[in-house]
Amino acid sequence: MNKINLNSKLKLFSEHWSPKVIAEMNDYQFKLVKLKGEFVWHKHDDTDETFMVIEGTLNIEFKDKTVRLEEGEMIVVKKGEMHKPFAEEQCKVLLIEPRGIVNTGEHGGNLTAENDVWI
Amino acid sequence: MNKINLNSKLKLFSEHWSPKVIAEMNDYQFKLVKLKGEFVWHKHDDTDETFMVIEGTLNIEFKDKTVRLEEGEMIVVKKGEMHKPFAEEQCKVLLIEPRGIVNTGEHGGNLTAENDVWI
Numbered sequence: 001m002n003k004i005n006l007n008s009k010l011k012l013f014s015e016h017w018s019p020k021v022i023a024e025m026n027d028y029q030f031k032l033v034k035l036k037g038e039f040v041w042h043k044h045d046d047t048d049e050t051f052m053v054i055e056g057t058l059n060i061e062f063k064d065k066t067v068r069l070e071e072g073e074m075i076v077v078k079k080g081e082m083h084k085p086f087a088e089e090q091c092k093v094l095l096i097e098p099r100g101i102v103n104t105g106e107h108g109g110n111l112t113a114e115n116d117v118w119i
Numbered sequence: 120m121n122k123i124n125l126n127s128k129l130k131l132f133s134e135h136w137s138p139k140v141i142a143e144m145n146d147y148q149f150k151l152v153k154l155k156g157e158f159v160w161h162k163h164d165d166t167d168e169t170f171m172v173i174e175g176t177l178n179i180e181f182k183d184k185t186v187r188l189e190e191g192e193m194i195v196v197k198k199g200e201m202h203k204p205f206a207e208e209q210c211k212v213l214l215i216e217p218r219g220i221v222n223t224g225e226h227g228g229n230l231t232a233e234n235d236v237w238i
Contacts (some may be wrong), residue, residue: 003188004193
């Protein structure tokens with residue numbers, strides 16, 4: 001059990017839309033990800049998913065609204081809820097979700113990242 | 120699904136060692152807590168527990184070492200692991216753990232907080 005410094009971990013990679021696991025709590029994972037541009041509409045039918053903004057601004061588009069998250073803000077996206085993240089400028093985010101969740105949900109496509117990549 | 124601003128939520132209470140729920144993800148809860156002074160040695164036999172420092176310095180004493188966490192740092196305390204948090208000055212922490220976990224674990228005592236209190 002060692003402590004984890006989020007900013008130190010964020011320096012270890014630069015690619016976008018490619019979550020990196022930094023810790024596990026039971027069968028949940030903490031993943032850092034850098035986002036820029038538009039992601040795909042998708043959902044996760046089996047689980048909620050938490051986004052916490054570490055730096056920058058993250059927008060998440062839902063069917064009925066868009067939520068704009070700044071540093072120090074978080075949201076829990078409920079299971080089954082269609083959503084599309086986008087960020088005008090690079091944004092650094094901590095994801096918390098069960099191990100094994102695919103970033104593009106049921107959508108798939110070329111933004112699907114390799115899972116369970118640790119840094 | 121609304122966003123949650125951690126600092127706004129932290130302004131809503133002042134007492135120490137009394138976690139307040141701000142969000143749920145499946146059967147897990149996000150709880151803010153303000154710590155100052157010494158907690159009790161305890162463990163949670165059924166679950167890991169995550170501490171993330173929002174402001175200040177949090178020390179967690181283990182049987183073989185003490186970990187000192189600053190803002191932007193986190194640790195996952197493994198299930199069954201004895202630990203004792205302490206903070207020389209007030210420290211603001213985000214806890215992430217399954218719903219229903221008692222703050223003092225198996226220890227009990229007068230620092231045991233009411234559970235499932237939302238702000």
